[in-house]
Amino acid sequence: MSEAQSVPGRRRFLVGATVTIGAVGVAAIGTPFVLSMLPSARARAAGGPVEADFSKIEPGMMITQEWRGQPIWLVNRTPEMMAQLAKNTGLLSDPDSSDSEQPEYCKNINRATTEHPNLFVAVGICTHLGCSPVDKMKVGEGSGMGSDWPGGFFCPCHGSKYDMSGRVFKGMPAPLNLRIPPYSFLSSARLLVGSDKKGA
Numbered sequence: 001m002s003e004a005q006s007v008p009g010r011r012r013f014l015v016g017a018t019v020t021i022g023a024v025g026v027a028a029i030g031t032p033f034v035l036s037m038l039p040s041a042r043a044r045a046a047g048g049p050v051e052a053d054f055s056k057i058e059p060g061m062m063i064t065q066e067w068r069g070q071p072i073w074l075v076n077r078t079p080e081m082m083a084q085l086a087k088n089t090g091l092l093s094d095p096d097s098s099d100s101e102q103p104e105y106c107k108n109i110n111r112a113t114t115e116h117p118n119l120f121v122a123v124g125i126c127t128h129l130g131c132s133p134v135d136k137m138k139v140g141e142g143s144g145m146g147s148d149w150p151g152g153f154f155c156p157c158h159g160s161k162y163d164m165s166g167r168v169f170k171g172m173p174a175p176l177n178l179r180i181p182p183y184s185f186l187s188s189a190r191l192l193v194g195s196d197k198k199g200a
Contacts, residue, residue: 049194051186054119062135064124067193071124071132072181074191081137081164082118084150085109088163091150093170094177100127100167102180103196111165111180121183121193122166124153128174131157137164153178 050072052065057076065072086109089095097107110117126133133155136143143149145161152163161169166178182196 049192051190051192053190055189059118060137062137065193067181072193073120073122073124073135075120075122075135075137075164077118077120077164079118080139081151082110084139085163085165088150088167091169092163092167093172093175095167097167097177100177100179102177103182105196106180109165111167111177113185115185119191120165121180121191123179123181125179126155126157126160126174127168127176127178128155128158128160128172131155133160133162133178 047068050065050067052063052072052074054063054074054076057063057074059076059078060081062073062075065074094100095109097111102111105113108114110120111122112118112120124132133153136145136149136154137151139151140147140149143151143154145154150163152161153166154161155174158173160172160174162174162178163169166180168174168177181193183191183193184196185191
């Protein structure tokens with residue numbers, strides 16, 4: 001008697017454990033192996049757009065939202081912060097964001113939409129080596145950055161500095177301004193990060 005004949009249940013188990021993922025048949029030995037191949041809900045959603053509520057962000061405050069495993073900053077800039085942006089031009093490596101990444105509708109001094117120019121939306125990752133900068137939004141000594149500090153962000157890893165539009169200062173290790181992701185507004189209180197009106 002052959003081994004297959006002596007263990008009839010064995011053949012049935014192997015056939016019964018074949019599952020289909022998409023259009024591909026996969027023979028699996030045990031449920032844990034099968035489950036490990038199926039993406040989690042978190043993994044499936046990782047690349048999709050995410051909604052964020054910006055209605056409760058007080059002027060001068062920032063919240064962080066996750067998108068594609070990256071921190072996304074939402075900053076409600078004050079009129080004083082906005083007025084400072086034009087004064088920073090001579091201090092910056094790429095003041096017009098010509099070499100930096102942002103949607104076309106954010107390629108302006110505010111690096112924001114005209115719909116909500118005070119709302120700064122950026123990927124909170126330094127363009128040098130991928131570290132995470134910290135907010136130093138208070139002007140002058142209040143942020144511990146010196147009396148001439150105009151407000152912005154500081155990467156403690158290698159010292160790169162950015163203004164309140166995420167534009168990098170001259171002479172910094174970071175080569176580019178902070179990245180601006182595509183986004184659009186769903187209402188006067190909510191926005192969608194990762195998708196704009198053109199479907200980007």
